[in-house]
Amino acid sequence: MPEQSNDYRVVVFGAGGVGKSSLVLRFVKGTFRDTYIPTVEDTYRQVISCDKSVCTLQITDTTGSHQFPAMQRLSISKGHAFILVYSITSKQSLEELKPIYQQVLAIKGNVEAIPIMLVGNKSDETQREVETKDGEAQANQWKCAFMETSAKTNHNVTELFQELLNLDKKRNMSLNIDGKRSGKQSRAERLKGKCSVM
C-alpha cells in the first residue's frame, strides 16, 4: 500500500497517442495543444480539498510509447487511483489497456477498493472504432467506472477527475478547495447519461 501522505496520486495510463497528456493538460491548465509531442513522463500537481483540509493531487502522465514493466510497476505501486485512457478511434488502444489493468490487479490485489476510471477519449472524433457500449462493457467487466471524454472540446474532463476522486470512499475529496461539496449534486445531475459508475 502507498504510504498515507498528503499527496493523492493519480496515474494516467494508456497507449501512445490516445490523449493522456491532452486530458491532463486540459484539466490542469485548461488548454488544448494541437501539437504532436509524445510524453516521456510528466507529473502535475494541484491542490484539492480532502477531508475538510487540503492535499495535493499529483497526476502522473505516463508514456504510452514504451512500456517498461519496471516503470509501470513503480507507477502502479505508488498510485492511489488510475485513469485508463483509450481512444474511441482505436480499438487497439482499448486492447492495450488490458495488460495494464492486469498489472494493476496484480499489484493492488483487490481493485474494487481502488478508484479506476476507464476513459474513452476523443469523443469529438467521428471515425469511431469503439462504441460507447463496448467501453461500458469493458468497465463492467473490470468493475471500474467509465466515461467518454474529449480533451479537445473539454467534454467531461473536469468531471472525469472529480468522479475519480469520488470513487475513493476512504477520503472525502473535492476539486473545489473551498471545501464546499455543494456543486457535487448538480454535477452529478449534469453527468447523467455521460458517466456511468459501475
Added chain:
Amino acid sequence: MFLTASISGFAFDSIQVEQRVEPAKRAAQILHKKLLSCMQSQPGLEAERRMKKLPLMLLSISMAESLKDFDAESSIRRVLEMCCFMEKMLANMLADFEMKVEKEVLEPLNKLSEDDLPEILKNKKQFAKLTTDWSNDQYSADLYHFATKEDDYANYFIRLLELQAEYHKQSHEFLDRNINELKESHSQKGESWTALSLSKKKVYGEPLLSHLSQSEQEIATPIQECIYMLLRTGMKEEGLFRLAAAASVVKRLKTCLDQGTVDHSEFSIDPHAVAGALKCYLRELPEPLMTSELYNDWFKAAGEKELTEKLQQFRVLLKKLPPENYNNLRYLVQFLSLLSEQQAVNKMTPSNIAIVLGPNLLWPRAEGEAALFDMASASSVQVVMVIEPLIQYSSSLFPEGINTLLASGL
C-alpha cells in the same frame, strides 16, 4: 489277420506306390538342384562365413564404408548407419533361413534322390531279377517304408514354404519395426535440426554480436527487415513508433524474424506492428545498442552546451562503439533521419522519435530493481537529449553516407 489284410492292402497299393518312386526320385533330384540354385549362400558353410558372402552382406559392408565419408551430423550418415545394420540383420536372417532350408529341405531331398529312392529302385531291380522271398520282403518293406514316408516327403515342400514364410515374416517384422524407428529418429532428427537451426537463428534477446556472426550479416535481421518494410509503407504513417500496434501481429512478426522468414507483403500493411517489432528487438537486446559501457559518456556528451563540441564528443563515442554496434546504430539512425524528413506528414520529429524510441537504445544497467525504477524514469528523459541530436545531425555524425543496404532499400 492284420498282416494279411495289410499285405493284401499293400499289394493293392504297392503297384501304385511303386509307380511313385521313380517320379519321386526325379522330383527330389531336380527340385533339389533348382532349390539349390535359389540359395544365395554357399551350402555347407557355417553360418558366419555363409553370411559374409551374401550379396546383402556386401551391400551392408558398402554402406558401412560409404557412411564414413559423412560428418556425424549428416542425416544421410545417420540413415546409412541404420540401413547398414538392418541389411546385415537381413543377411543374417537370410543365412539362417538358407541353413534351415538346407538342413530341413535340401538335405532330405538330396538323401531321397541320391540314397533312399535309388536304394528302393535298386531293390526293385533285384526283386525283378531274383524274386526271392528276401528281396521280395526287402522290396516290399522299402515300398512300405516309402508309402509311409510319402507324406513326410511331401512335407519337405510344405516345410520349404513354411521356412520361406517364417523367413519373410521375420524379415518383414524386423524391417517394419526398424523402419518405423528409423523414420521416427530421422524425422526427430529433422525436427531437432529445424529446432537447432531455429535456435541458431533466434534473434530476439540474443547478443547482437552472436546474432551477426551466426547470420553472417552486417545488420541485424530485425533492424534490416523492419526498416526495409517501413521504408516502403511506413514513412508517412502518423505516429510511427509512437502508436501501439496489435500485440498479436507484433508477436507473429517477432516469431517470423526469429525464424528468418518474413512475408514482407503480410506485415508491410501494418507499419505500426513493424515499428513495434523493431522497438522490441532493440529493447530485448541483452545490452543496449549504444552500450552500457558508454551509458554515462553519452549523457555527459549530450549535456555539452556547445553544439560543435557536443557533436565532436558524439563522434568520439561513436568511434568507441564496437564496429557491430556502430554499423547497426548508423543504419538505424540514418533511417530515423529519413523518417523525420517526413515529419510534416508523420509528425515524427527527431525529438518525437527520440522520446518514443530513445529508451530502447540506451538504458541503465540494472543494479537492483529499486535503482532501476528511478534511473529508468530519469534516463528516459535524459536519453532524448542524446538521441535527438543523433538523428538531427545524422549526416554529419555518420560521414560514410547512407548505408548502401539502406540506400538499396530506398
